[in-house]
Amino acid sequence: MLPAVSNIKRNTIAALLAVAVALPAAPALAWGQREQDVLKGAAGVILLQGIIRETKPNKHHQPRYEPRYEPRYEQPRYQHYQPRYEPRYEPQRVSVYSTAAARAFNSYSSSERRLIQRRLSAYGYYNGGIDGSFGPGTYNAVVAYASAQGQSRQLASTSTAYGVYDGLMY
Structure with missing residues (x-):
């Protein structure tokens, strides 16, 4: 040029x-x-x-095409949403520490609780440490033992749970 x-x-x-x-x-x-x-x-x-x-070409004076943004109206799209209300009935979860079996177990002396755990371990229901404390392992072992003996209904109340534990000790 x-x-x-x-x-x-x-x-x-x-x-x-x-x-x-x-x-x-x-x-x-x-x-x-x-x-x-x-x-x-x-x-x-x-x-x-x-x-x-x-x-030199002057960049400031050369016309440039810049597309302009022009807003335009779009019709809103509505979705017909109908929530499904399906009631869920879940059984209330109870802590193993607040069950009748736990209350009955904790009423025994420390040596008696360890004896119960030793007997459950000897029968093959309990795999935890023999410490005399009630936890999920002891609870599962007691429930399995009671079911095997046909006494699962006796764990529903504290007074009948004593029968299951006494059967293990004597």
Whole structure:
């Protein structure tokens, strides 16, 4: 892309005017060949910079297409939602520590509780440590033993659970 002729003329005139203004200010004897060469070099640099600026494409003045966002109305989409209310009947969970079997077990002395756990272990129902404390392992062993003996209904109340434990001790 060649620069426009008017721009080159304008830059040339501006450079020559700058040289003409600077010449009378310098003393006549101080202008040797070196000074003249420096002035020619400076004028040449200014002229070349103007030419380079004119030949470079200017990004600011080029029109660019930018798509504009224009909001538009869309009809809302409604989904007919009908929740299904299905009642869930879950049995209440009871902690093994609050059962009748636990209350009856904890009423025995420490040595009697360990004896019950040893007997359950000897029969193959209990695999835990013989510590005399009631927990899930002891509860599961007692329930399994009572079911095997046909006494699972006796664990429903504290007074009948004593019969299961007494059967293990005596």
